[in-house]
Amino acid sequence: MLISEKLPSRFDAVAQFVTGVIDKLKPLGLSMEELFDVKLCLDEALINAVKHGNKFSPELQIEARIEVSAGILTIEVKDQGEGYDFTKIPNPTEEDNLHRNSGRGVFLIKKHMDKVQHFDCGRIIKMIKFVKTPGLKG
C-alpha cells in the first residue's frame, strides 16, 4: 500500500491527513499499539515540518509518503524549509530540559520507530517500523 500526498503548512491539514492514514492502515491488521506509534510519529514529523521546517508559510508545502509492504512500514516527510542540524537536538530527558515545553518530537519518533534517518539537511525524515500486516494482500 502506498499513500502519498502534498500538504499545506497548517496543523488542521495535518490532522485530517493523519486521520485518513490511520483509517487506511487499520484494515491491514496492525495492532492498536502499532497504530498508536505510527500516528504519534507521523503527527510529530508533520507538526515539525509545519512549525519548524516551513514555519507555517502558506507558500511552502510538505510531502508525506507512507508505504506498507509485508512487515515493513515506511514513513517519509519532507518540508521545503531551510533545514537544520538534526545532530544538535537537546536531549529532552536531561534534568535541565524536563521543564521545557518543546523539543520532544524527534525524541518520541526515535523511541517509537525501529529506524530513523535524516536527509537533505534535516528537511527529510525517514522512519521505518516493523509491523504485523495480516490484512495486507499481495
Added chain:
Amino acid sequence: MICFVEGEININNSPELRKAFDGLITKGEKKVIVDFSAVSYIDSSGLATLIEMFQRLKQKGGKLRFTNMDQKIRNVFEITKLHKLFEIFDTQEAALNDF
C-alpha cells in the same frame, strides 16, 4: 477538583485544554486531579500543555496530579521521563490521599 479529559490531547485541542485550565486557576483551585481514563492519545504538544499547566499551578502554590492512565499513555510519560516531573497515580483515591 477532579477533571476528566476525553479523547486526544494534541496540538489541535491543546488550546481548549489550556483555556479550561485557565478557568480553574481563575477560580483559585489549588488541588487539581486530571483523570486520563478516557484519554486515547497524547503528542508532544499535549505534553507541553500539561507542563505549562503544572508550572502555572505551582506558581499559585497549587498541586497537579494525574490518574488512571492506560499503559500506552503512561509509556509516553515514562519514555520522556516526565513521570519524574508529574505525580502520576493509578487511581483517584490514591491521588486524593496524597494531597
